[in-house]
Amino acid sequence: MKVPLLDLKVQFKEIRTEVLSAIEGVCDDQSFILGQRVADFEEDIARYLGCRYAVGVASGSDALLLSLMALDVKPGDEVITVPFTFFSTASVVSRLHATPVFVDIQADTFNIDPEQIEKKITPRTKAIIPVHLFGQCADMEKILDVANQHGVRVIEDACQAIGAAQNGHKAGTLGYSGCFSFFPSKNLGGVGDGGLIATNDEALRELLLALRVHGSRSDYHHDHIGLNSRLDAMEAAVLRVKLQHLNTWNEKRAKNAADYERLFAEAGLLNRVTLPRTVPGNVHVFNQYTIRAKKRDQLMGYLKEQGIGHKMYYPVPLHLQECFQPLGYQKGDLPVSERMATEVLSLPIYPELSEAQMGLVVETIKDFYINH
Numbered sequence: 346m347k348v349p350l351l352d353l354k355v356q357f358k359e360i361r362t363e364v365l366s367a368i369e370g371v372c373d374d375q376s377f378i379l380g381q382r383v384a385d386f387e388e389d390i391a392r393y394l395g396c397r398y399a400v401g402v403a404s405g406s407d408a409l410l411l412s413l414m415a416l417d418v419k420p421g422d423e424v425i426t427v428p429f430t431f432f433s434t435a436s437v438v439s440r441l442h443a444t445p446v447f448v449d450i451q452a453d454t455f456n457i458d459p460e461q462i463e464k465k466i467t468p469r470t471k472a473i474i475p476v477h478l479f480g481q482c483a484d485m486e487k488i489l490d491v492a493n494q495h496g497v498r499v500i501e502d503a504c505q506a507i508g509a510a511q512n513g514h515k516a517g518t519l520g521y522s523g524c525f526s527f528f529p530s531k532n533l534g535g536v537g538d539g540g541l542i543a544t545n546d547e548a549l550r551e552l553l554l555a556l557r558v559h560g561s562r563s564d565y566h567h568d569h570i571g572l573n574s575r576l577d578a579m580e581a582a583v584l585r586v587k588l589q590h591l592n593t594w595n596e597k598r599a600k601n602a603a604d605y606e607r608l609f610a611e612a613g614l615l616n617r618v619t620l621p622r623t624v625p626g627n628v629h630v631f632n633q634y635t636i637r638a639k640k641r642d643q644l645m646g647y648l649k650e651q652g653i654g655h656k657m658y659y660p661v662p663l664h665l666q667e668c669f670q671p672l673g674y675q676k677g678d679l680p681v682s683e684r685m686a687t688e689v690l691s692l693p694i695y696p697e698l699s700e701a702q703m704g705l706v707v708e709t710i711k712d713f714y715i716n717h
């Protein structure tokens with residue numbers, strides 16, 4: 346038996362009729378760009394998140410970029426974020442010719458270390474982008490406290506954390522804006538690229554509605570220079586169907602994580618692997634189930650031989666990426682992020698994963714450590 350890292354076909358079989366009906370409706374109407382279906386989805390997901398507004402855009406990367414554009418981030422400005430994340434978290438800063446300023450992460454959560462933020466704030470700091478990595482919220486209370494003291498906006502990168510929560514508040518609703526991705530592998534995945542910005546700020550919403558259509562508030566009149574970054578009606582129709590199942594899927598991911606914890610303990614592997622920790626007060630939605638493993642690279646080779654799906658997020662921290670070398674960071678500057686890059690390994694966690702499959706994953710890892 347092989348175990349894939351992710352199996353979207355199994356999910357699709359369960360909701361095939363609903364999804365195809367939604368797609369057929371869009372095709373019948375021949376209304377593909379924005380329109381009522383996008384507006385309905387925005388309303389539904391804002392209600393789900395518990396925020397006032399949601400603005401659908403073309404991708405999670407664009408959600409981050411448009412949030413910075415709305416803040417008028419420009420050359421000379423600085424934006425604080427982490428190096429242990431997907432590339433777009435920092436690349437959107439550089440695209441606006443501003444400077445990403447990297448803060449190290451905490452080893453137990455993989456999220457930004459709030460205690461290190463304040464010393465990186467300067468008069469040029471325009472925003473902080475904490476990342477809710479792998480499906481768990483960063484410490485927003487401490488982050489917002491520092492940000493508010495210095496008059497800095499917080500943009501939440503919640504692209505991996507739809508449905509996650511902290512002290513009863515959903516990820517993406519605590520800062521100035523919250524950015525989400527609907528890439529197919531996400532907990533709420535579309536049939537292509539898609540993204541969303543959540544906010545409680547009415548003025549920001551109105552600006553974002555213009556920025557996503559080239560900065561236009563009425564046909565061919567442009568108040569700003571924006572982007573072509575719209576959530577398609579087809580995506581919105583499918584996502585609206587899937588949103589009804591999201592809580593169930595997230596609960597299954599959490600159950601799978603709990604089962605992994607039990608299986609790893611029963612296998613006597615807790616001295617070989619470090620399991621993900623959920624901070625009290627957080628609801629973790631496990632977009633990835635990421636362990637830290639001794640002999641990680643050798644283990645990956647063994648898992649590949651045995652047909653066990655896995656992936657390494659992320660092998661090279663952003664401050665050491667070639668394109669960011671002009672920023673002047675050196676190896677050793679952000680030691681926790683650098684160490685995590687040598688230890689982390691993500692295992693299958695998707696909702697439809699069976700107990701037998703999880704058992705095989707853990708048993709295969711146990712076999713590796715017995716023989717190595």
